[in-house]
Amino acid sequence: MLHITSPPSPPSSGLFLVFEGLDGSGKSTQCNLLAQALQERGYTVVQTREPTQGPWGQKIRTMANSGQRVSADEELSWFVKDRKEHISQLIQPALQQNHIVIQDRYYLSTAAYQGSRGLDVQQIIDSHQEFAPLPHRTFLLDIPAEIGLQRVQHSRGETPDAFETLTSLQACADVFHQLDYPGLIQLDGQLPATTLHEIILREVLTVASRL
Ligand code: TYD
Numbered sequence: 105m106l107h108i109t110s111p112p113s114p115p116s117s118g119l120f121l122v123f124e125g126l127d128g129s130g131k132s133t134q135c136n137l138l139a140q141a142l143q144e145r146g147y148t149v150v151q152t153r154e155p156t157q158g159p160w161g162q163k164i165r166t167m168a169n170s171g172q173r174v175s176a177d178e179e180l181s182w183f184v185k186d187r188k189e190h191i192s193q194l195i196q197p198a199l200q201q202n203h204i205v206i207q208d209r210y211y212l213s214t215a216a217y218q219g220s221r222g223l224d225v226q227q228i229i230d231s232h233q234e235f236a237p238l239p240h241r242t243f244l245l246d247i248p249a250e251i252g253l254q255r256v257q258h259s260r261g262e263t264p265d266a267f268e269t270l271t272s273l274q275a276c277a278d279v280f281h282q283l284d285y286p287g288l289i290q291l292d293g294q295l296p297a298t299t300l301h302e303i304i305l306r307e308v309l310t311v312a313s314r315l
Pocket of ligand 1: 127154155168183208210211213214215217218267268
């Protein structure tokens with residue numbers, strides 16, 4: 105099991121909710137449904153994602169689409185730089201203003217994807233403890249790698265990018281399955297989207313009512 109050695113506490117203001125899973129796991133659908141449901145209930149929601157639209161995030165997307173990957177260490181450093189900017193410029197300020205942050209991917213994606221390239225997963229997780237706030241809840245949408253790849257290729261009509269080969273996605277899934285992480289809720293990503301949404305919303309409203 106991979107776990108946090110000394111779990112930090114989640115931020116004391118706001119609500120930080122993260123979605124993780126393989127490409128094609130349905131994260132963005134669930135982020136949108138949750139954001140809408142919370143806004144309808146009067147909450148201020150900030151919806152965001154990683155990689156970001158910032159300079160490092162754009163560099164990552166350009167690299168992924170080109171199919172020419174940089175070394176695993178360099179790739180890791182780009183994701184970390186993107187994340188540090190994201191935390192200081194958007195995530196922390198939004199939480200300090202007591203908003204709900206709904207985020208598509210965070211550092212468990214780094215653990216899974218850069219871990220699948222041979223980097224030390226535990227070290228990736230531990231190094232993030234120094235600067236990355238702990239989400240109140242992380243929803244991991246679990247799907248087999250084959251299904252994720254099919255969904256990316258067929259339903260979205262996209263050509264898989266450099267992160268999306270069956271072998272590498274299977275390695276990512278292996279890491280996701282080993283995680284023992286505070287606030288992590290693993291859900292079957294093959295459930296109907298509305299069922300998943302109901303489960304997630306119920307959990308989020310319970311957490312929100314305790315704040
Ligand atoms: P993704 O959420 O799929 O963005 P988009 O829908 O714009 O393609 O993220 C792009 C890829 O980046 C995805 O295959 C996973 C990968 N990734 C990492 O390898 N490490 C990370 O830390 C993050 C956040 C993403």
